[in-house]
Amino acid sequence: MALPRSPFRRRPLFADLVADALLVARAGVRQKVKNVVIVRTLRDGVDFDLEWYTDAVRMELEALAVENEADAAQLVRDIQYAQGRHFRAVTARDYVDRDVPKLRRRRRVHLALAARLRALAEDEAAVVALVEDARMLALDDIAAAAAAVPRRRGPKPLTGAARRIALADLQEDLEELARAADGG
Secondary structure: OOOOOOOOOEEEOHHHHHHHHHHHHHHOOOOHHHHHHHHHHHOOOOOOOOHHHHHHHHHHHHHHHHHHHHHHHHHHHHHHHHOOOOOOOOOOOOOHHHHHHHHHHHHHHHHHHHHHHHHHOOEEEEEHHHHHHHHOOOOOHHHHHHHHOOOOOOOOOHHHHHHHHHHHHHHHHHHHHHEEEEEE
């Protein structure tokens, strides 16, 4: 009987790396959309438009895909630079020959993430769900901020004789309005 794999194994599976990267990317997009909902609602007074937000999410996912492809292209250059260098690296980006397998794997993750981001952008239900999650988070933040704002206390309620006088005046006003409404 095989033992289950430890989550702390030395080298994570490629699929896990891509899934984790996608999780982080989705969270970033959701956060960005949440912030846009807050700004458009509070500052601009714009009503929520699902179509506008789904288009914005698709554009953001495409931008992230392009960014990951650019990172993959940079890794190709880093791999070419590192090949054949067999001495000690001086800085974090001073790659050497022993870094090449890790750089190749990182490049594959970037390319796979770009493909998954584009697939996510094509999934209408997933995009709408992402927008709705962001909207709910934004509404929660707005409600929490509104609840935390200290309110100015209104006038003290009338008591005793002052209250009786105010109620009598209100009753007279209501009787006058009723007579006016009846035409007499």
